[in-house]
Each structure stands twice: as C-alpha cells, then as structure tokens.
Amino acid sequence: MNAVKSIFSPLRAWKYLVKPPVTLPKRFIFEAPREASDSYRGFHQNDLDACIGCGTCSEICPTAAITLVEVEGIEATEGKTNTRPAFDYGRCSFCGLCVDICASDSLNMSKNYVYISKEADNFYFLPQIAGIHGRVDPLGYHRDEVSELLDLGRRKMNLMDISRKSSFLEIVEGFSKEMAFEEASRCVSCGICTSACPAAMHIPEYITSVWKDDLEGGLRDVYKTNPLGNVCGRICTHKCEEVCALGHRGDPIAIRWLKRYIVDHVEENVYTKVATESVLAPTMGKIAVIGSGPSGLSCAYYLRTLGYDVVVYEKQALPGGVIRYGGPAYRLPEESVIRDISMIEASGVEFKCSVDIGTDITLEQLKNKYDAVFLGIGMSESQTLELPGCNHEAVYYGIPFLAEARDYTRGLREMPEIHESAVVVGTGNVAFDVARTLVRMQEIKYGKSDVHMTTRRKFGTLSADVEEVEEGTEEGIHIHYEVHPRYISSENNRLEGLVVESKPGYEETISVKSIYIAAGQVADYKLLPQTIKNEITPKGKLIVNGRGQVESHPWLFAGGDITKGPDIINGVHTGHVAALGIDEWLRGNK
Ligand SMILES: Cc1cc2nc3c(=O)[nH]c(=O)nc-3n(C[C@H](O)[C@H](O)[C@H](O)COP(=O)(O)OP(=O)(O)OC[C@H]3O[C@@H](n4cnc5c(N)ncnc54)[C@H](O)[C@@H]3O)c2cc1C
Ligand code: SF4
Ligand code: SF4
Structure with a gap:
C-alpha cells in the first residue's frame, strides 16, 4: 500500500496548482507589511542637521557597516564636519549600537524592515529623516537610559571654598590621577574639538595619552602647536569644550583641565627633554621678536625649533606680557608662567627685558640688524x-x-x-x-x-x-x-x-x-612709522596676510591681539603661523 502511495505522490502535488498560495505576494509585503514591535531595529533614520558627523557610530559598529561620507550641501563648521554616516546593509547586523552611542541623538532606527531591490548598490544608503524608502517611517529602536553608552557626567574640579577671597592662592585644584583617568575615558576621540581650537591642538591624542598614562607622549602632542601648556591648561578660553561631541547630550569633556593634568604631572627632566628635543642648531638666521606675550613667546619658540637665532625684546622687567602682568595669581599662579617661559628659554631664546622698542631702540635699527622682525606688542594699554x-x-x-x-x-x-x-x-x-x-x-x-x-x-x-x-x-x-x-x-x-x-x-x-x-x-603703536601705521584698520588691528606678514613691509610679521583674538590661544597660534611664515619667506628669499 505504501509503495502505491509513493508512486502517486508526485501527481498529488499537482493539486496545489489550483489552491491559493500560502505565502504573501511581494506587493502585499511591500505595500502593507505587518507593523513591527515598538523597539524594532529596522532601517536607520538620521537627522542630518542635528548630526555632527563625529563618526562615533562608525567607530563602534562591529561589522564595519558605517562609513562617513561627504554630503553635498553640508559645509564643515566649528563643531560639525561635512560628513555624515552611510550604511552598508549588506554588512549591518542591526545591533543598534550606533544608536546607543550617537553623540547628537540624531540617529534612530525605524520600524521599517522591508526593502527589495535587484541593485546591490541600493543597499549602501545615506539615511536622512526620510529613511530608505524616502519617507519618514514610524520610530523603532531608540536609546534609553539602560542602553546609554556615553558617560555624560563630568568629573568636577574642586574649587576652594569662600576662604579663597582673602588670599591669592590658586582657587582651582588640579585633577587627581583617578579623576583624570575617568574624565579622559569619557572622550570618544572624534576630534570635533580640534576644529574649534584656534591652534588646532591635538586634543584627542593628548586625552588618549592621559588614560594610557603616557604623559610624556601627551606633552609632546601639546608642544606640537602650543608651548604654553601650563598657562593654557589653566586660563585658556577653551573654545574646544563649547563644541565637544559629548556636550550635545551631557557635559563636554574637561579638555582644559586634562591638559593641565598632563603639564602638572610630567617630571621636570622629561619636560625639558620634550620641550627642547625638536630644537635645531641656530644656523638659519637672526630674528627679533618685539613683545613677550603669548604671540611673541610662541613665535620665538617655533622659530628656535626651525633653527633660528631669536632675541625677544620686552619693555617690562619680566617676560610674559598679560600672562605675567594681567591675569591674577589666583587664576594663574606665577610658577605656571615661569615653567612655560623657562622651557622657551631652555630652547635657546634670548630675552632682553626693560627695552622699549621705539624709545630705546628704533624699529629701523632692528630691521637692519635682523633678517626679519615679529611684532607682538598686544593691546596692553x-x-x-x-x-x-x-x-x-x-x-x-x-x-x-x-x-x-x-x-x-x-x-x-x-x-x-x-x-x-x-x-x-x-x-x-x-x-x-x-x-x-x-x-x-x-x-x-x-x-x-x-x-x-x-x-x-x-x-x-x-x-x-x-x-x-x-x-x-x-x-x-x-x-x-x-x-x-x-x-x-x-x-x-x-x-x-x-x-x-x-x-x-x-x-x-x-x-x-x-x-x-x-x-x-x-595697542600702543608709537614704535611704528607712518607707512606701517597706514596698515592699521579703524578697529586698531594691523593687516597681515595668511602667514602673518605685513605685505607692504615684507620683513615685518605680526600676531597676537594686534592681528586677532583677543585671547591667549589665538596669540599662540598667530605666533606659530608667523614663525612658519618667516621661515618660508626667508627660504624663498635665499
Ligand atoms: C587682565 C587680562 C586678563 C586676561 N585673561 C585671559 C584669560 O583668562 N584667557 C585668555 O585666553 N586670554 C586672556 N586675556 C587676553 C590675553 O591675555 C591676550 O589676548 C594675550 O595676552 C595677547 O597676547 P599678545 O602676545 O598679543 O600680547 P600681550 O600679552 O599683550 O603682550 C605684549 C607684550 O609686548 C610688550 N610691548 C608692547 N610694546 C612694546 C615695545 N614698544 N617694546 C617692547 N615691548 C613691548 C608688552 O610689554 C607686553 O609684554 C586677558 C587679558 C587681560 C588684559
Ligand atoms: S554618532 Fe550620531 S552625530 Fe556622530 S556621526 Fe554618527 S549619527 Fe552623526
Ligand atoms: S574632547 Fe569631545 S570633541 Fe574632543 S575628541 Fe573627545 S569627545 Fe570628541
């Protein structure tokens, strides 16, 4: 009997030709799919205006499904890149980690799980508020308190109690090692902060060095663009923190205090080594720097690293400009200023204090004696x-x-x-x-x-x-x-x-x-002849080109408050730019 049944079995299959199908036709699934559960992890939706292009989603993706791509019509601004995440759905495992870590809260998943295409390229997609079908789908998976991956709370820096008002002791205590580790570990290393730092400091790199306990490496990263780590670790205007990716949903990383932690904890001999290791023998020429504020100090230091003999002329008795004679000691202790300046001295820069250019020596005399002159006289009046x-x-x-x-x-x-x-x-x-x-x-x-x-x-x-x-x-x-x-x-x-x-x-x-x-x-421009005074704008700034040069008097470079700012980090940056500009100009001249 069984043998007979098995002989006729194939014929019985023919009856399904006239029965309705048990599966749904493609068009039904596409047009009216069954609604997914509330936290369904469907295709992504991303608010491109809110997204800051930090790439944190891409970093965490375990299947390397996310690539940051440049998007036409989106410009890079301070705190935002011009890239946005694109998803490869051939790789995406729909785990939702990208949503859990999204710094700006712009990225979510929809309830939409259906997409049909014969073109493989269509599965590589840049989600916007409208998802893969070009429409806004119901919200599916989104982060909650339990799935939060970012540590949003800042480790607080201790402030002296009210007894501080009867002394000039520094009022802010530095981070302990433990606090610095914890604070540094919150950073997602996106680098958004660097775009807002006038000196483009290597911020994620030096923050990483804190939790790796490699302070020497961190200090080296600081010195790449800033020889005033002690000063800036205390009183920088910290524009970087205003754009920190974590600041969108929580407290920005305490970037300034982490820099301070590095400079406060590097041993003296290591400090001197790092500050002076890239200094070349002074064979390239002689440069005069007028004014020893942040711009003059920075220009002088980077000129030394490029192999120039540098003399800084300062009319006050001590070098430093406003950091020596302005910001009070309860914010910026004397030792911090001395430490930064002593490293610049150790690099071979010569300081001539109590010399007022324009009174004791003329600008013309400096021009004749040196290959180039940097002007960093600040707005000191x-x-x-x-x-x-x-x-x-x-x-x-x-x-x-x-x-x-x-x-x-x-x-x-x-x-x-x-x-x-x-x-x-x-x-x-x-x-x-x-x-x-x-x-x-x-x-x-x-x-x-x-x-x-x-x-x-x-x-x-x-x-x-x-x-x-x-x-x-x-x-x-x-x-x-x-x-x-x-x-x-x-x-x-x-x-x-x-x-x-x-x-x-x-x-x-x-x-x-x-x-x-x-x-x-x-500014007190009394030292300048009228031909150079003609280059001063009604707002009192001296006009310089992109390398800090006064074009009508190409031997003269300038920086700091008289060209930009006013703040220390702009002084540091414009001094650095001018040092590179002087080097470029002198090499071109030779
Ligand atoms: C009270 C105060 C507090 C501040 N606090 C902060 C802060 O917390 N954070 C921050 O980022 N910025 C701060 N700033 C701003 C910051 O200090 C300045 O932007 C910065 O110092 C500018 O640097 P600079 O190199 O242009 O000149 P300056 O620091 O002004 O130095 C110029 C130097 O040139 C010297 N000089 C001038 N003319 C001559 C001459 N003819 N011959 C020889 N030498 C000359 C001056 O004596 C001076 O030492 C503060 C400013 C002030 C006034
Ligand atoms: S983590 Fe969020 S803000 Fe950053 S790139 Fe991805 S989607 Fe944009
Ligand atoms: S400090 Fe903030 S902006 Fe800078 S790398 Fe870290 S998380 Fe990104």
Whole structure:
C-alpha cells in the first residue's frame, strides 16, 4: 500500500496548482507589511542637521557597516564636519549600537524592515529623516537610559571654598590621577574639538595619552602647536569644550583641565627633554621678536625649533606680557608662567627685558640688524573713558592696577593703594579680574570687602565667563545691571562715588571711595612709522596676510591681539603661523 502511495505522490502535488498560495505576494509585503514591535531595529533614520558627523557610530559598529561620507550641501563648521554616516546593509547586523552611542541623538532606527531591490548598490544608503524608502517611517529602536553608552557626567574640579577671597592662592585644584583617568575615558576621540581650537591642538591624542598614562607622549602632542601648556591648561578660553561631541547630550569633556593634568604631572627632566628635543642648531638666521606675550613667546619658540637665532625684546622687567602682568595669581599662579617661559628659554631664546622698542631702540635699527622682525606688542594699554571727574586721584585704570597686583603677589612690591570700597566700571573678564583682585586686597587689608561693578547689560547677558560671574558674586561682588555711568562725584577733593543713570532721567550714586575703569584695551603703536601705521584698520588691528606678514613691509610679521583674538590661544597660534611664515619667506628669499 505504501509503495502505491509513493508512486502517486508526485501527481498529488499537482493539486496545489489550483489552491491559493500560502505565502504573501511581494506587493502585499511591500505595500502593507505587518507593523513591527515598538523597539524594532529596522532601517536607520538620521537627522542630518542635528548630526555632527563625529563618526562615533562608525567607530563602534562591529561589522564595519558605517562609513562617513561627504554630503553635498553640508559645509564643515566649528563643531560639525561635512560628513555624515552611510550604511552598508549588506554588512549591518542591526545591533543598534550606533544608536546607543550617537553623540547628537540624531540617529534612530525605524520600524521599517522591508526593502527589495535587484541593485546591490541600493543597499549602501545615506539615511536622512526620510529613511530608505524616502519617507519618514514610524520610530523603532531608540536609546534609553539602560542602553546609554556615553558617560555624560563630568568629573568636577574642586574649587576652594569662600576662604579663597582673602588670599591669592590658586582657587582651582588640579585633577587627581583617578579623576583624570575617568574624565579622559569619557572622550570618544572624534576630534570635533580640534576644529574649534584656534591652534588646532591635538586634543584627542593628548586625552588618549592621559588614560594610557603616557604623559610624556601627551606633552609632546601639546608642544606640537602650543608651548604654553601650563598657562593654557589653566586660563585658556577653551573654545574646544563649547563644541565637544559629548556636550550635545551631557557635559563636554574637561579638555582644559586634562591638559593641565598632563603639564602638572610630567617630571621636570622629561619636560625639558620634550620641550627642547625638536630644537635645531641656530644656523638659519637672526630674528627679533618685539613683545613677550603669548604671540611673541610662541613665535620665538617655533622659530628656535626651525633653527633660528631669536632675541625677544620686552619693555617690562619680566617676560610674559598679560600672562605675567594681567591675569591674577589666583587664576594663574606665577610658577605656571615661569615653567612655560623657562622651557622657551631652555630652547635657546634670548630675552632682553626693560627695552622699549621705539624709545630705546628704533624699529629701523632692528630691521637692519635682523633678517626679519615679529611684532607682538598686544593691546596692553587701558582704553580711556571720558567720564566727567575721572582725573580724581582715587580713579584708577584696570590694566596698570593688575600689573601692580601681580608684582605685589610675586613679592616685588608693597600692596598698591587700596580703599575700603570700590566700584569697577565694566563687566567683561578683565573687569572681573580687577574686581576679584580688589576683593582679595580689601580682605587682606581691612578684613572685609565692598566691591561693586556696573554694566549697561541685563542680568544673564554679561560678556564675562559664567564662572567669573558666579564666583565673583559668591565672593560678595555687587553687580549693578542696566546702569549708565554719568560722572564721578567728589566734594573738596573727597571722592563721593560714581553717579549712574538707572532709569531715564533718574540718577543715583554708588557711594565708594575708589573707582576702577576696565573698559577695554588698545595697542600702543608709537614704535611704528607712518607707512606701517597706514596698515592699521579703524578697529586698531594691523593687516597681515595668511602667514602673518605685513605685505607692504615684507620683513615685518605680526600676531597676537594686534592681528586677532583677543585671547591667549589665538596669540599662540598667530605666533606659530608667523614663525612658519618667516621661515618660508626667508627660504624663498635665499
Ligand atoms: C587682565 C587680562 C586678563 C586676561 N585673561 C585671559 C584669560 O583668562 N584667557 C585668555 O585666553 N586670554 C586672556 N586675556 C587676553 C590675553 O591675555 C591676550 O589676548 C594675550 O595676552 C595677547 O597676547 P599678545 O602676545 O598679543 O600680547 P600681550 O600679552 O599683550 O603682550 C605684549 C607684550 O609686548 C610688550 N610691548 C608692547 N610694546 C612694546 C615695545 N614698544 N617694546 C617692547 N615691548 C613691548 C608688552 O610689554 C607686553 O609684554 C586677558 C587679558 C587681560 C588684559
Ligand atoms: S554618532 Fe550620531 S552625530 Fe556622530 S556621526 Fe554618527 S549619527 Fe552623526
Ligand atoms: S574632547 Fe569631545 S570633541 Fe574632543 S575628541 Fe573627545 S569627545 Fe570628541
């Protein structure tokens, strides 16, 4: 019987020719597929505007299915690259790790799981908000708290308690080794930060060296574009942190504090080795640098590494510019400045201090003696403010006051004259330096402080850094918002205070015994002949080309605040650019 059945079996299969199929036709699956579950890992969707092109998704992909590709119409900007992730669905295992780690939250997976094409190339796809079918599909898998792969919280740097206001001790403690390791481990090494750093520092590289405990390597990366690691590790404007990939969903990496950790923990002999190992014998020519601020220091150092003999002329008694005579010691201790400058000295740069170019030596004399001249004189003069009554002897300017304060904290002079109460006109970073220095000096001298600041701006819109405002307020500074200084009031030569207009037609007096003006800085161009002064813009900047050269006087290069900035890292960068420019120009000339 079984044998008969098996003979007729093939014939029975013919009955299926007239039965309806058990599988669904292709068009049904395509047009009305069954809805997937809520967290289904279907094809990707990516908001290309929110995506920053960091490539973190590509780095984590275990099947190497993601490639960052340039996208027409998307420009690289600070904090964003011009690339976006494209997916190879021949490789993708739909694991969702890319979604879990996406820095910007732009990448998700849809519920769509159907795609049919005879063309293999169609499975290599750049998702946008519209997915592979060119439409926005229902949201499928997206990251939740459990699947979060980024460590979004910053390791906090300890700040001295309020007792800080009666001393000039550095107020921010450095990271311990453990804190630095943890903080460095949060970095995804995307390099987005480098695009925002004026000096294009090798940030991911030196952060990696922290968690690898290779501080010598980290310091080497710092020196590639910045010989002021101690200074910048403390008071750099840290623009890099504003764009850090992690900042989109959490705290940006504490890049500045990690740099500080490296420079604070490298042993002295290793430090000197790293700083001087790439210096060449001085056979290439002689260069004069005018001004020893960040731009002059950077230019001088990189010229030495290129084999030039460099002499820096500085009109102050000590080299450093604003980092020596401006930023107060509680933010930037003397030892940090000395360490950076001593390395530049160790590289063979010669410093001639207390020499005022334009008075002691003319620019023409330098031009005749050297192969090229770099000008980095900064904006070291206070902008005057023509307030009626401002000639009173208890009215001071911020910049000379801060210079005296630095000499006081380094033990070179007595405390400058300090009154029991003061108002600072201005609320930028420099004004906060003045006000917080006054708080400290009053506390030391009188055991109490009474410091005010005035601004035309509204609360929350000051140009100073948020930390300055918060810490200054905590130290007891009273900020008067939306007031206009009108005149300085005094009677019988006794200063009564600053009269401000707080509402149209309504004046009030801030009663204080001294007034400090911190309303910006200007350059002193007295050393320049008129032909070079013609190259100065109405805003006071000297016009230079891409290599820092004054084209009408090709032997003259410039950098720092007089060409860009104003901040230290721009000074460092423009000094470096000019060093390379001088080298290029002299080689071309020979
Ligand atoms: C109080 C204060 C606080 C600041 N804090 C910060 C901060 O926290 N972070 C930050 O990034 N930036 C800060 N800045 C800005 C920063 O310091 C400057 O942008 C930077 O120092 C500019 O460097 P530079 O090389 O152009 O010149 P400078 O630092 O201004 O140095 C110029 C040097 O040239 C010398 N010089 C001038 N004329 C002559 C001459 N004729 N002959 C010989 N020498 C001359 C001057 O004496 C000076 O030493 C601060 C600025 C001030 C004023
Ligand atoms: S991780 Fe997110 S932000 Fe970065 S490239 Fe990928 S999709 Fe874009
Ligand atoms: S510091 Fe931030 S932006 Fe820079 S590499 Fe690390 S994660 Fe990326």
